[in-house]
Amino acid sequence: MQSTLNKVKRRKECYMIETKKLSAQDFTEDTSYLSYKDKYTYIDNLDSKDGTVKGIASFFNANYSIVITVVQGSMDLIVDGTSIKMKPYDYISIMPCTIVEVRESRAIFFCHVVQAGLMMDIYNHIGFKTSIRHNSFCFHYHHFMPEHINRLKEVYLRQKAEMVRPDYLMKEFVLRALITVYLSYLYHIKITNGEIMLVRENRQKSMFNQFLDLLNDYYDKERSVQFYADKIGITSKYLSTITTEFAQLPASNVIDQYVVFRIKLLLYDGSSNIKSISDQLNFPTQSFFGRYFKRITGVSPRQFIAQNSKHLVDEEMVH
Secondary structure, eight states, rough: OOOHHHHHHHHHHHHTTTTTTGGGGGTTTTTTEEEEEETTEEEEEEEEEOEEOOEEEEEEOOSSEEEEEEEEEEEEEEHHHEEEOOOOTEEEEEEEEEEEEEEEEEEEEEEEEEEHHHHHHHHHHHHHHOOOGGGGOEEEEEEEOHHHHHHHHHHHHHHHHHHHHHOTTTTTHHHHHHHHHHHHHHHHHHHHTTTTOOOOHHHHHHHHHHHHHHHHHHTTTTOOOHHHHHHHHHHHHHHHHHHHHSSOOOHHHHHHHHHHHHHHHHHOOOOOOOOHHHHTTOSSOOHHHHHHHHHHHSSSSHHHHHHTTHHHHHHHHOO
């Protein structure tokens, strides 16, 4: 009983810490950690001799796409309850709205952590269009050839070299251009040479994916657990059992996090104002919309825009 209570407590803690993100303190001294405005973060231990990295306790990844590439050794991860053992030339992209834990790592690796709205914007720019559902509450796991990993590493090192240069007027534009080059090449090898590493799927996982597909279709109108449970043909209690297994969150929290994920993308894009987003998602009032967003994220929609809008760079250039 106590073990179950501890698990529930841990899931609640992971969910509530909306602003928690990786920091330099999460890694050993021989791990390089560089971050620019919390939008682009580069982490690697390419100069390490043995690749040992201390484990990173479970945290709720609310806002970022995390891309990890292993060059040598192995890395043991748990993403939303699924155990993954990465080996040389493996690559994983971990989408927002996931609970991530690094259990053990003896790998030489390099990693990008990119703000979700920015990553989606670049994906659209290079023509890599996928369902929003494939960009949240999930991960994508691939194995590449050594020559492909070496090419990705070259581009990564170019980005890292740019990061350590003193700030200059066009720096963020250059960083965005370099991450676009990286993702373009990554997209190319994924569809032409990448081997998809399959994770075993059972009936519950199938129902979880069905729930996410339904959520993708109805999130702007329906936010009741019972609605989705009825659509799948199960009880709301069983739906929460399934989401707890695969997202480490009860169904109501999964719905909230998915809705907020979509709101963040709209706020980041800036083509719609707060009132129109509130209306688009069928909130009763703009005030209710603001309280809903702040309850989950800790900031108001206006504060989020002030910190994350893609138009901020343009405004800085003008001034």
